[in-house]
Amino acid sequence: MIQNLSIGAQAIKPLSMKTSAAESLPAEGSGQNFSAYLQNALEQVANQEQQAKDMSNKFVLGEVNIDEAMISSQQALLSLQLTTQVRNKVIEAYQEIMRTQI
DSSP states (O other): OOEEOOOSSSOOEEGGGOOOHHHHSOOTTSOOOHHHHHHHHHHHHHHHHHHHHHHHHHHHHTSSOHHHHHHHHHHHHHHHHHHHHHHHHHHHHHHHHHHOOO
């Protein structure tokens, strides 16, 4: 149930779905562009948030322990914070490029 959060080239994936580094990076000319990679990462964050919500509901029903619900919730929170920080850096880089004089 515990998932691995990595900030590197790999997207956030559960350990059971983890692939090797060679499989997770798109090969040159593979056709996967940045927008597809970004869309996939955002879908994974949304899935983690949904999983945290489901775990919270299961906790209320008594189906899971508090530690499982809290771990899921914290993982979703960390994923969201990472996504926010990446967005902030992209906006900052865009603004820096716009300020550059040609």
